[in-house]
Amino acid sequence: MTDAPKSAAPQPRPAVMTIDAYVPGGAKVAAVNRVLKLSANEGPFGPPPSAREAAAKAAAEMNRYPDGGSVELRAAIGARFGLDPARIVCGTGSDELIQHICHIYGGPGTDIVMSMHGFTMYQIAGTYAGSRVLKAPEINLTTHVDSMLGAVTPETTIVFVANPNNPTGSLLPESEMQRLRDGLRPDILLVLDSAYAEYVEAPGYNAGERMVDEGENTIMLRTFSKIFGLGGMRVGWGYGPPAIIDAINRVRGVFNVNFIAQAAAVAALAEPGWVEMNKAHNTLWRAKLSAALEKAGVTAHPTEGNFILTDFGTAERASAMDAFFKSRGIIVRGMGAYDLPHCLRITVGTDEECGLVAEAVSGFMATQNG
Numbered sequence: 004m005t006d007a008p009k010s011a012a013p014q015p016r017p018a019v020m021t022i023d024a025y026v027p028g029g030a031k032v033a034a035v036n037r038v039l040k041l042s043a044n045e046g047p048f049g050p051p052p053s054a055r056e057a058a059a060k061a062a063a064e065m066n067r068y069p070d071g072g073s074v075e076l077r078a079a080i081g082a083r084f085g086l087d088p089a090r091i092v093c094g095t096g097s098d099e100l101i102q103h104i105c106h107i108y109g110g111p112g113t114d115i116v117m118s119m120h121g122f123t124m125y126q127i128a129g130t131y132a133g134s135r136v137l138k139a140p141e142i143n144l145t146t147h148v149d150s151m152l153g154a155v156t157p158e159t160t161i162v163f164v165a166n167p168n169n170p171t172g173s174l175l176p177e178s179e180m181q182r183l184r185d186g187l188r189p190d191i192l193l194v195l196d197s198a199y200a201e202y203v204e205a206p207g208y209n210a211g212e213r214m215v216d217e218g219e220n221t222i223m224l225r226t227f228s229k230i231f232g233l234g235g236m237r238v239g240w241g242y243g244p245p246a247i248i249d250a251i252n253r254v255r256g257v258f259n260v261n262f263i264a265q266a267a268a269v270a271a272l273a274e275p276g277w278v279e280m281n282k283a284h285n286t287l288w289r290a291k292l293s294a295a296l297e298k299a300g301v302t303a304h305p306t307e308g309n310f311i312l313t314d315f316g317t318a319e320r321a322s323a324m325d326a327f328f329k330s331r332g333i334i335v336r337g338m339g340a341y342d343l344p345h346c347l348r349i350t351v352g353t354d355e356e357c358g359l360v361a362e363a364v365s366g367f368m369a370t371q372n373g
């Protein structure tokens with residue numbers, strides 16, 4: 004007797020089917036002419052003009068393979084941030100680097116620790132790699148060092164912290180981050196995801212390079228998707244100890260960052276005043292919008308990013324608010340996937356967009372009793 008096949012079709016590893024696919028921020032609303040996309044924390048001013056120009060120019064050579072080592076881009080990043088290019092690796096967005104880190108240092112029999120409302124990509128990538136992903140409770144929607152340390156098991160190999168965190172906007176002070184590193188075994192890789200570093204105003208903030216330089220077990224991740232306005236180009240980078248960069252280089256896509264994306268990113272770094280202008284706008288309008296939201300009767304959580312986690316009290320009210328936004332062509336991010344169904348995450352847009360958001364929220368809240 005021959006064994007009947009378990010199933011006629013190819014079967015994914017069971018872990019894969021436990022993953023809920025990442026739901027990107029929406030971009031379209033039916034029957035509305037103008038859409039305000041405030042769902043993905045993109046910069047509000049389009050791409051830097053010089054990046055657009057460089058991309059258009061590079062398009063003429065898209066028959067060529069890109070430089071697999073992103074040499075010019077790494078040199079430009081190094082010059083801009085004062086870092087050794089040899090210790091930088093570029094990725095197809097920092098998402099690609101998160102994936103590789105999980106597969107290299109995680110896998111079956113290992114645990115990955117993140118905070119309760121941390122970036123869901125860690126959970127997706129970690130589970131895909133075969134790790135168990137453990138979520139440490141937060142206090143006031145902020146990563147809590149003692150609970151992170153408490154979640155660490157003998158099997159833990161990676162700890163992820165986004166700082167500032169998406170979607171909560173909260174920031175862990177440098178001293179707390181150091182306390183986390185000091186409390187972790189040296190063989191545990193600490194991943195500092197600083198996707199929103201450029202927006203931080205809190206004094207004493209370090210995006211991670213200091214801690215990377217002080218040991219062999221911390222990597223910092225950065226992205227061109229947020230303040231640099233290149234989300235659609237998919238460029239991110241990591242700065243880490245040589246052994247970790249070497250491991251990633253062995254497994255990443257050989258030509259991971261495409262030709263046009265490399266050219267756009269190099270140009271974006273050189274755009275005069277871009278980061279300063281975007282940061283100043285964001286600092287002003289996240290405060291103004293937060294105040295307007297509070298005035299309308301909802302809770303705007305403190306944020307160091309370019310988005311505001313807004314608490315509507317109940318899941319019902321948050322989803323009614325979401326529908327109200329949509330009817331006005333405003334797309335924000337529902338937080339069900341983050342176990343925060345009573346909240347919506349709203350990206351800080353242009354002056355006009357922030358005004359329209361504030362108007363919508365106060366209009367909606369006026370229809371709510373109590």
Ligand SMILES: *Cc1c(COP(=O)(O)O)cnc(C)c1O
Nearest residue numbers: 096097098122169198226228239
């Ligand atoms: C947006 C974001 C990223 C960046 O992702 P890319 O793949 O570089 O676009 C990484 N981490 C966090 C926490 C983010 O919010």
